[in-house]
Amino acid sequence: MAGPSAAAYIPKQQTLTLPVLRDAAEGCEGCDLYRDATQTVFGEGPANAAVMIVGEQPGDNEDRQGRPFIGRAGELLDNVLERAGLHRREVYITNVVKHFRFERKNGRRSSLKPTMGQIRACLPWLEKEVELVRPKVLVCLGAVAAQAIISPDFRITQQRGEVFKTTWAPWTMATLHPAALLRIPDELQRHEAVERFVQDMTQVATQQHRVA
Ligand code: URA
Numbered sequence: 001m002a003g004p005s006a007a008a009y010i011p012k013q014q015t016l017t018l019p020v021l022r023d024a025a026e027g028c029e030g031c032d033l034y035r036d037a038t039q040t041v042f043g044e045g046p047a048n049a050a051v052m053i054v055g056e057q058p059g060d061n062e063d064r065q066g067r068p069f070i071g072r073a074g075e076l077l078d079n080v081l082e083r084a085g086l087h088r089r090e091v092y093i094t095n096v097v098k099h100f101r102f103e104r105k106n107g108r109r110s111s112l113k114p115t116m117g118q119i120r121a122c123l124p125w126l127e128k129e130v131e132l133v134r135p136k137v138l139v140c141l142g143a144v145a146a147q148a149i150i151s152p153d154f155r156i157t158q159q160r161g162e163v164f165k166t167t168w169a170p171w172t173m174a175t176l177h178p179a180a181l182l183r184i185p186d187e188l189q190r191h192e193a194v195e196r197f198v199q200d201m202t203q204v205a206t207q208q209h210r211v212a
Contacts, residue, residue, distance in 0.1 A: 004121040006030030010128060018047050021128050025098060031121035033099035033114070038063045043094025043129050050208040051091040052135035052169070053077075054126065056144040056177065060109050063100035068093050073179040077141075080178070080194065084201035086208075092133050096148045097122045119148050130168050136211040138169035139204055142177030150174060161200055171211045175200040 009028045011020055022042040028034060041058035044067060061071035069077050078088050096119055102109040114122075126148075130138070140146040146154040150164050150172060159174065166172040175197060184190040 003117050004031040006122055006124045010124050016128065016132065018043075018129070018132055021125070021132065025125055028098065028125070030124075031099075031118045033097070033101055033118055036102070037099035039066050040098045041066055041068055041095065041100070042098060042125070043092055044068060045088075045092030045094075045133075046090065047092075047133055049090060049092035049133055050136045050211075051086060051139065051204060052130065052133055052137070053091055053093045053139045053141060054145045054149060055093070055095045055141045057095050057097035057111070057114050058100045059111055059179070060100065060102070063102075063109075068095055072182055073177070076178040076182060076194070080198050080201050083198050085205045086201060092129070092135065094126065094129055096126060096145050098125055113144065119144065123148065135169050136171060137204055137208050138166070138172045139201075140172070140174035142174075142180060145177075146174035161203070171207050173200070173204065 006028050009024055009030055011024045025040045025042045028040055041062045055069060058068060059071050059073065062068055081088055081091065097114040101112045101114050101118065103112050138149065140149050143154065143156040146156055149168055150166060154174065156174060156176065160176060161173065164172045176193065178197070181190060181193045181197060184193055
């Protein structure tokens with residue numbers, strides 16, 4: 001039996017555009033996440049971006065404001081992009097899952113990892129975003145994105161920085177999620193991890209001009 005899916009919400013018209021796709025995603029009830037989330041958080045960025053960055057799912061701030069990567073992880077990402085010579089306005093930024101999955105704990109909403117069923121249900125949106133943007137370079141942030149896009153067996157600690165040719169983009173790479181970097185308690189280790197993140201993104205910045 002087919003599981004939950006966003007497929008039925010994808011507009012059928014032949015000349016699909018990102019704004020049309022985004023509007024359609026606003027009404028997505030393809031899995032149960034829409035019930036508790038505030039809104040769909042769709043990708044944003046130019047339709048002709050050479051680089052696409054894919055995170056896991058919106059966080060608390062993103063859910064309230066309706067934009068991807070605008071909380072603390074987004075701030076770190078913006079900063080690292082600038083240091084790598086990539087500007088946020090030039091890249092397309094999105095998530096594997098478009099609604100916030102959370103639990104309430106001590107009066108706060110804490111992120112919960114999306115289930116396999118929710119990830120699978122949401123993938124039709126990402127497939128269409130990739131079809132419309134056709135990025136040369138695709139960067140997965142964290143294991144959830146890497147396992148959805150590169151391989152279910154992807155091990156982020158061992159394979160971060162490796163380059164893959166995937167059906168999504170000719171040059172696909174995964175690196176750590178900025179939220180994971182922010183959780184490193186030791187200041188020196190955190191600093192080193194951020195520097196490696198800058199190196200990965202610098203590789204991305206170089207590749208965007210090379211990949212045909
Ligand atoms: N983490 C993500 O993976 N995506 C966001 O948009 C924000 C935080």
